[in-house]
Amino acid sequence: MKKASFCIFCLVLVFMLFHPVLGQPKKPAFRVVAMAEKGGGVHAPFVAAAKEWLQQLATENNFTIDYIENTEPINDKFLAKYQLFIQLNYPPYRWTDVAKAAFIKYIEQGKGGGWIGFHHATLLGEFDGYPMWPWFSDFMGGIRYVNYIPNFAKATVHVEAQSHPAMKGLPTTFEVEKEEWYRYNKSPRPNVKVLATVDEASYSPDSEVKMGGDHPVIWSNERMKARNIYIFMGHHPDLFKNASFKTLFRNSIFWAANH
Template sequence: MTSEQLVVFTRTAGFRHDSIPEGIAAFRDLGAEQGRPVLATEDPAELAAALPGSAAVVFLSTTGEVLTDAARDALRAHQEAGGGFLGVHSASGTEYDWPWYGELVGARFDGHPALQPGVVRVADHDHPATAHLPHRWTFTDEWYHFTASPSGRVRVLATADESTYTGGRMGEDHPLVWCHEHTGGRAFYTALGHTAEAYTDPDFRAHLRGALAWVTEAAGKA
């Protein structure tokens, strides 16, 4: 067990997801499982002060330009020191004018069809975030599009099966979940997590648990 804290950042400068409180509650539970105190904040100054020595930072459904220069410097230093980054849902729709952040999260949000059920295809079960999932996982979400696929630059863990819902436009190469090493630390992104109900869904909760374990290295090398 460790006392290194988990920082959950939820500032929005655009659309605000109603599911943020449920997401914070889920990460408080997951932090407690790891023996980590959890700081949830929307203040970039508090974020910058909290990051040194933190095990990981979660950008939970952040939107728009939410960081000051000092917070940007702190996030970069956090990664350089081996800290973890976990981006959830609209974390990919954040800090569009900062190229380094785009590389960290892996891809940029570019719209979505209506909320609807569909199928997530698990491409890699050899990871704690996906090991528990079936090959085809039925889920309800917004099925994010991205300006470009991150395939080839990241380890893709799961993709969208666009034949199972309406409005897909990325085709066969439509990653939804991925991870990579970046600037000295681990970074993980999941496009899922739009609804409040997702955060009490056992499979999605286990998905986040595995992601958090990986970025904090609690699960060892994955």
């Protein structure tokens, strides 16, 4: 090593000794866990696009994100590590009893963090031999899934609660190009804070799968202590080309994680 280079090395070493935080990884602002079922079927492209987008957002904003593929790891100790739980692509069934109990406490007591649920989180009913989880139905406003638009439809979403932090910067309306638009047995409105609805008259192509006017697609259950938001959209990867969807997702992360 040349003398000049050695001197510089020594100066850097001395500086780091007096400033021990240098060279150490910065403590993350918060920790996120996201759940997406293994394989994912037709939803796999959405999950892949979400993971890419989330990693970039996490890097830029100094938070960490871990992924799980089922509810087996979930218990009180596990959830206590995270300030945000994202139900990215996982239905409200096939949960272990331990996971159910821990999640209920996480949401009802609000001691750990917040929750964002997408799309499949309202697939409420009897599926694959599993009964409906009544608590989760209540959490989602007391609704039950009825049917959906299997061949997708373009539609206009109307922002109803523009003052809500998750809706900051969104236009009063925005379009979603391809979505399944679930129909429920009733509107969750009496039991939740509706943030946005879909205009069923804007379906293109038109569909008979309608709720008759009041069709919430983004809402929050303010009876729970944990900050929470459900976002129906979450099937097609092109959502990550939609500026409004990305703004909504980004806002929801920082609001639900309380950062």
